[in-house]
Amino acid sequence: MAPPPGTATAPLDLECVALAEIELCGELIIAASAIDEERLSADRIDEVLRVGCDGR
Secondary structure (H helix, E strand, O other): OOOOOOOOOOHHHHHHHHHHHHHHHHHHHHHHHOOOOOOOOHHHHHHHOOOOOOOO
């Protein structure tokens, strides 16, 4: 059941967000370890994080 409007986010929701962030960090680490350059480009980071030019 969703929390009433104006109340704190449910702990399960926070866990889901945290797990998604951990997964994305892992994907960035894998991408960074697979390149020959010193740093990932901004475009490559956006690609790994699945961020489009429209902000999604």
